[in-house]
Amino acid sequence: MRVRRYEAENMASALRSIRDELGPNAFILSTRRISRKDKFGRVKTLIEVSAASDVVEVGFNRPKDNDARRVAPAGTGVVGAVHEPPSVAKSAQDSDVLASLQSQVELLKSDLASFRGRQPAQALETIKEEIHELKDLVGFVTDQWAEETVKDRGPILSALFRRLKRSDVDHRLATKLIAVTSRELAKCAKIDERESLKVLFDVMKRQTLTAGPIELGQSGPKTVVLIGPTGVGKTTTLAKIAAHYSMFSKKKVGLLTIDTFRIGAVEQLRTYANILELPLKVADTPEQMRRFISDFCDMELVLIDTGGRSQKDKDKMGELLNFVGGRDDMYYEVHLLLSGATKNRDLVEITREFGKVPTDYVIFTKLDECNSFGGILNEILWTQKPVSYLTTGQSVPDDIEVAEAGRIVEFVLTNTFSKKASGASCKAGTRS
Numbered sequence: 001m002r003v004r005r006y007e008a009e010n011m012a013s014a015l016r017s018i019r020d021e022l023g024p025n026a027f028i029l030s031t032r033r034i035s036r037k038d039k040f041g042r043v044k045t046l047i048e049v050s051a052a053s054d055v056v057e058v059g060f061n062r063p064k065d066n067d068a069r070r071v072a073p074a075g076t077g078v079v080g081a082v083h084e085p086p087s088v089a090k091s092a093q094d095s096d097v098l099a100s101l102q103s104q105v106e107l108l109k110s111d112l113a114s115f116r117g118r119q120p121a122q123a124l125e126t127i128k129e130e131i132h133e134l135k136d137l138v139g140f141v142t143d144q145w146a147e148e149t150v151k152d153r154g155p156i157l158s159a160l161f162r163r164l165k166r167s168d169v170d171h172r173l174a175t176k177l178i179a180v181t182s183r184e185l186a187k188c189a190k191i192d193e194r195e196s197l198k199v200l201f202d203v204m205k206r207q208t209l210t211a212g213p214i215e216l217g218q219s220g221p222k223t224v225v226l227i228g229p230t231g232v233g234k235t236t237t238l239a240k241i242a243a244h245y246s247m248f249s250k251k252k253v254g255l256l257t258i259d260t261f262r263i264g265a266v267e268q269l270r271t272y273a274n275i276l277e278l279p280l281k282v283a284d285t286p287e288q289m290r291r292f293i294s295d296f297c298d299m300e301l302v303l304i305d306t307g308g309r310s311q312k313d314k315d316k317m318g319e320l321l322n323f324v325g326g327r328d329d330m331y332y333e334v335h336l337l338l339s340g341a342t343k344n345r346d347l348v349e350i351t352r353e354f355g356k357v358p359t360d361y362v363i364f365t366k367l368d369e370c371n372s373f374g375g376i377l378n379e380i381l382w383t384q385k386p387v388s389y390l391t392t393g394q395s396v397p398d399d400i401e402v403a404e405a406g407r408i409v410e411f412v413l414t415n416t417f418s419k420k421a422s423g424a425s426c427k428a429g430t431r432s
Contacts (some may be wrong), residue, residue, distance in 0.1 A: 003052045007034065014049040022053035156196045157182055167415045168344060168374035173381050177203055201409055208377065208405040211361045211386035214241070214301065214333070216251065221299040225324050227306050227357060228337030229350055233365045233391060235265065237337060238305050239272040241389070243397030245301050246276055254296040255280045258289055258323055259307035269305055272396070286323045293332075304332070317353060325357055335361045335388055340376055341369045347379055361388040364403075368393045368419075373411040380408075392419050 004022060008014035011031075018026050029050040035043050157178050164174040181200045185191055188199070216222045224241075226234045238255070246253040255273050257280070259265040266282055273280040279296075283289035289304070296302045306320060324334060336359045338347060362385045364376050380387060387408070393399030401407075401420055411417065 003029070003050065006049045006051065007036070007046045008049070009044075009046060011047055011049070014047060018049065018051045022051055026051050026053040156191070156193055157185075159193070160196060160200050163413065164374065166372070167412045168372040168378075169412065170344065170374070170378045170382075173378060177207075197413070201406075201413060204377070204409040204412070205405045208380055208408050209384065209386040210403040210405050210408075211388040213402045214245075214388065216300050221254070221293075221296055221302045223293055223302045223304065223332035225304040225306065225332050225334045226337055226363070227320065227324065227334060227354060227359070229354070232337040232339045233394075234337050235259070235269055235272075235305055236394060236396060237363060237365060237389070237391055237400065238269070238303050239276075240391065240397045240400040242272070242278060242301075242303055243276055244400070246278060247397065251300045252298065253278050254299040254302045255305070256283060256289065256292050256296070256302060257281075257305040258283050259305055260284055265305075265307065289323060302332075317356065321357060333361070334359045335363050336385070337363045337365055338379065339369075340364045340367045340373065340390075341371070342375065344375050344378055347375055348382070351379065351383055355383075359385060361386055363387070363389045363391070365391040367391065367411070367417055368399075370411075370417060372415055373408075373417075376408060377412050392417075 002022060004018070006014045006017050008017065018028075029052055031047060031049050034046050034048045036046055037043055160181070161174055161178050164177065165171065169177075177200065180203050181196065184199045184203060185196060188195060214222065214224055226238055228234055235257075242253050242255060245251040253276075255269060255278050257266060257269050259269075260282060270280055272278075281292040281295070283292055293302060293304075304324075306323070307316075324332070334357060336351070336354055336357075338350065342350070362379065362383070364379075364387060367373075367390055376387075379385075387403040389400055390403050390407070391400045399419075
């Protein structure tokens, strides 16, 4: 067994060093906080992590006939047919992992007890730091567990699991997808890489929720509100949708904005309105917004643009709730816009905070800027919110398409972006 000790500024950094040196099967023995002086004499608080990895001696002897291995008969179609009984070393490793988690929890408890004599703000920041470190440790351990679990299913499914991980699919979701794929493959007469990938594609496609285009009402206008954090492209997306319904579907469309905070926001939307020859109204209060919606009673579609705001800005989030939080007196459809290029952890926080506004659908934007696409699938599976549209660039009205499950899964499995052929991107219609 190789044992190493690491010092780092935070748990995430320590875990990266452990994995780089000891490999993915390393396990944590203990953690503690220490103080060190830098070269300028300043005292810094670091985290010290002791970790270990089993060293397996590789021999060259042929396995004996009584070697404890079970091989499934040929043609049974069982995925991962070769199994080894769990070793004592692995059981000990699991125990060490649990012990390290318990050690971290006890460390957190002792720190919490020491916070009583500190200033509230200082104590809160330290608590947040401890929680993040604990989350990193739990994520590291569960990630290892997921990889070990999938290994038992054979090399083909292990390779598919790694493909999902490369696309940043959450390891818990990836493990579940591989488990379902394994069960589906057990029904197949022939199992190879091509068939396994096809089954995984079908499994992911079935679980990817999409909504189709905005469906217009039979009587009265359909009102749609676009919300989301700063910089996700709400105004541009609204202009793309407006262009498709007004220019190509020949529908009567009205535009309304409550984004009066951002400099130039109204003028940007007014420019689009003038080009498309659509009416535009600007509302400063929730009462004005409701009145203007009523004024658009002769329209078939009313699109409402909202100001971008940080999910951390409680005042701005409260303001958004005042405008679109309640629907008792008026129905409108709410679409949450998320950038496909946003990190997984940030997506979770954004969705949690904007979820305080009753949301019907999700629009993923800026797919052309993505380095990986797993975050899109994570969001769909975690929130169970259908996706209505995908945006693939800044060109109005071209760079938008109605979300299709197969297209999203293709992005995730290939981890490659490609645009649809011109003219096939976004068509108004009805939802299935």
